[in-house]
Amino acid sequence: MALAAPTGKASARITEAVHSEVEMAGLPEDVAGALHDTGATTLHRLLGLRGSGKPRHDRFNPLPHDMVVVDETSMVSLPLMARLLDAVRPDATLVLVGDPFQLVNVEAGAVLGEIVGPAATEAAEGPLAADIMLLERVHRFGSDSAIAALADAIRTGDADRAVDLLRHDKTSELSWVDDDDGGIDRLHREAAAAAVEVARAAYAGDAEAGLRLASDLKVLCATRLGPLGVYRWSDRIETPVAREMPEVGSGRRWYIGRPIIITSNDYLNRLFNGDIGLVVAGDNGPVATFPDPSGIRELAMSQLGDVETWWAMTIHKSQGSEFRRVIVTLPPPPSPILTRELLYTAVTRAKEQVTLVATESSLRAAIDRPVARASGLGPKLWP
Numbered sequence: 001m002a003l004a005a006p007t008g009k010a011s012a013r014i015t016e017a018v019h020s021e022v023e024m025a026g027l028p029e030d031v032a033g034a035l036h037d038t039g040a041t042t043l044h045r046l047l048g049l050r051g052s053g054k055p056r057h058d059r060f061n062p063l064p065h066d067m068v069v070v071d072e073t074s075m076v077s078l079p080l081m082a083r084l085l086d087a088v089r090p091d092a093t094l095v096l097v098g099d100p101f102q103l104v105n106v107e108a109g110a111v112l113g114e115i116v117g118p119a120a121t122e123a124a125e126g127p128l129a130a131d132i133m134l135l136e137r138v139h140r141f142g143s144d145s146a147i148a149a150l151a152d153a154i155r156t157g158d159a160d161r162a163v164d165l166l167r168h169d170k171t172s173e174l175s176w177v178d179d180d181d182g183g184i185d186r187l188h189r190e191a192a193a194a195a196v197e198v199a200r201a202a203y204a205g206d207a208e209a210g211l212r213l214a215s216d217l218k219v220l221c222a223t224r225l226g227p228l229g230v231y232r233w234s235d236r237i238e239t240p241v242a243r244e245m246p247e248v249g250s251g252r253r254w255y256i257g258r259p260i261i262i263t264s265n266d267y268l269n270r271l272f273n274g275d276i277g278l279v280v281a282g283d284n285g286p287v288a289t290f291p292d293p294s295g296i297r298e299l300a301m302s303q304l305g306d307v308e309t310w311w312a313m314t315i316h317k318s319q320g321s322e323f324r325r326v327i328v329t330l331p332p333p334p335s336p337i338l339t340r341e342l343l344y345t346a347v348t349r350a351k352e353q354v355t356l357v358a359t360e361s362s363l364r365a366a367i368d369r370p371v372a373r374a375s376g377l378g379p380k381l382w383p
Contacts, residue, residue, distance in 0.1 A: 001065055001066065001067045001069065002041075002046060002065040002067070002068045002069070003015070003018065003038060003039070003040035003041070003043065003048045003069050003071075003207055004040060004043050004068065004069070004070050004071075004132065005043070005070065005071045005072045006070075006072055006073075006076050006080070007041065007042065007044055007072065007075065007272065007273055007274060007320070008042055008267075008272025008273055008274070008275075009262075009272045009273055009274030009275055009320060010071055010075075010274075011042050011071075011272070012035055012040070012135075012195065012270075012272055012275070012276065012322050013071075013320065014071050015039045015040045016261050018035060018038065018040075019035075019036060019374045020067060022035045022036060025092050025319035028374075031126055032092065040071075040280045042265075043070065043076065043080055043084060044080075044353060045207070046063070046068075046084075047083055047084065047087055049083070049289075050343070051352065053164050055083055055087065055300060056246070057087040058083070058087050059086050059087070061087075062087055062088065062089045062239060063087050063088055063089065063092070064089075065088075065089075065091055065092060067092060067093045067094075067095065068084075068088055068093070068094050068095070068097075069095045069097065070084070070095070070096050070262060070330065070341070071097045071098065072095065072097075072098055072191050072319070072320055073096040073097060073098035073099040073111065074099055074100060074102045074103065074104055074110075074112045074113070075098075075103075075104070075319065076110075076111050076112070077111070077374050078111055078377065079112045081216065081246060082215075083295070083296070086299075090205045096112065096115065096351060097178070098112045098137055099112075099194045099348075100112045100113040100116040100120050101113070101120070101147040101155045101340075101341060101344050102156045102319060102341060102344065102345045102348075103315070103319060103339075103341045103342060103371075104301040104341065104371055107290045108345055110371060110375065111375075112171055114239070114361055114375065114377040114378035114381065115132075115299070115377070115381060117130060117378055117381060117382040118134055118382055119132045119134075119206070120134070121156075124227075124382065126355075126381055126383070127208070127381060128381055138174070138350065140322055140350075140351050141351055141352070144289065145171070145173055145174050146165060146169050146173040146174050147174070147347065147353075147354055149161075149165055149348055150162060150165050150166070150347055150354065151189060151344060151347050151348050153165060153367075154344045154347060154363065154366075154367055155341050157340060157368065157370065158367070159363070159364045159367040159368060161356065162367055163360060163363065163364070166356060166363075172353065172354065173353055173354065174353075174355075175353075175354075175355045176356050176358075177355060177356070178308040178355045178358070178359055178360070179344040182374065183204040183357075185355060186356065187327055187355065188233075188236045188237070189231070189236050189240075190217075191217060191219055191236070191239060191246050191327065192236070192237050192240035192244075193214065194216065194217045194238075195240070195241050195257075195311060196240070196241055196244045196245060197213050197319040198210050198213045198214045198259060198275040198278070199241050199244075199248050199256070200245065200257075201213055201280075202248070202256050202257040202258075202278055202279060202280040202281065203245065203247065203248055203256050203280075203281055203295060205280055205281045206254060206328075207280045207289035207296045207298075208295075208296055210278045210280060210289075211276070211278050211289065211290075211291055211296075213279075214259040214276070214278055214310065215276070215324075216302075216324045216325065217323065217324065217325045217326075217327070218312070218313065218318070218323040218325075218326055218327070219233045219237075219311070219312035219326075219329065220312070220313060220314070220315045220326050220327065220328050220329070220348075220349060221225075221233060221312055221313070221314055221315065221329045221333055222315055222329060222330050222331055222335070222337050222338065222342060222346075223335070223337055224314060225312070226331055228330070228331055228357060229329075229331075230312045230313060230314055230327040233311065233312040234309055234311045234312050237312070238309070240309060240328030241257065245257070250320070254279055254288075254301045255286070255287050256279055256280060256281050256286050256295050257278075257279065257280075258278070258279040258309060259276065259277070259278050259309065259310035259311060260276070260277045260278070260279065260288065260304075260307040260308065260309065260327075261274065261275070261277075261307065261308050261310040261313060261317065262274065262275040262276075262277070262304075262305075262307055262309055263280040263306040263307060263308055264305060264306040266305050269299060269303050269304075271290070271304075271305075274317060274321075275290060276290070276291075276322065277289055277290040277299075279301075282298070285299070286301060286367070287299065288300070288301060288303070288304055315328070315342055315345055315346045316342075318345070318346065319345060322349055322350075322351055323349055323350060323351065324348060324350070324351050324352050324353070324354070325351075325354075326346065326347075326349050326350040326353075326354055326355070327355045327357060327382075328343070328346040328354060328355065328356050328357065328358075329357040329358065330343070330357070330358035330363065331355070331362065332359060332361070332362055333361050333362055333365040334365070335362075335365075335383075338362060338365045338366040338369060338372045339366060339369050339370065339371050340366060340367055340368075341370065341371050342366060342368060343363075343366040343367065
């Protein structure tokens, strides 16, 4: 059996999840050992893809596995899926797992959404209809929660219901700040106060607490630039932290208390695009710490490659992550980035509370615009 995902971060999470389940399952020692030895990989590594060259595995040299399981399939592009299908043996089983309503790959196609097609919402007839299983139990938040209701309204394109939920929610799970009503300053202060707690834990050398606090509240932005973009939010958070705790030295690149996100895969140091870490005070200076199944892993600053500060992040980067609370920011229309899938992905990152920062026109523009991809796959599967 092969376990794979389109990104290094997602493949690492699959491995952790499988190992965690094996420990709780009470399996025979030989079976548990075999499953522990089964680690996930990226699709590119599974297929032997290097750059734009020919893959190691194709129809002439197929994958040896009896079953191939792919997670986060919504992020798989059409060309990559074609290469995967070409490499899977005709007598093998391919299991595709993912949410067809999330953001799709930036490359060609919306493969998972087109494979699932109308079967995602209603009974449908097609060659794959009998092979599609809808998983309806929500583990991140309750299926009867306000977050679930908002996500459902976004998914179905019901802008009126989404607006009503945000305006009249009585559960404290949802809040709405119009970017013209002055509420953003309050959110800036809340995010900065949370960041100060992260810096204090890092300065005390408590990496576990610091990483937990850094993942408690996260600002998810549709764009990097602009008044509601990642860079502006990061500045509005970082500046108060430096003022409150000058000892952390935020003027330096590797200042203590800096949360970081990896932006490229580093297989040597087992760091993958999307992994998060925190710079904390070590015995001999700052060290980078990362969560690990066995605890906290430390790396010297010189071992790090491409990283960014992680006070805020783009919604695209947040795929596969979850946070207790999220602040979601949308730019004004007619920004082409505003799509139903973008907003759905952002809202479903939260476990307990969502704060939306957007005008009503931005909210409606996003919900009313599903991503349109003309790959030709859908009509072939669902005539």
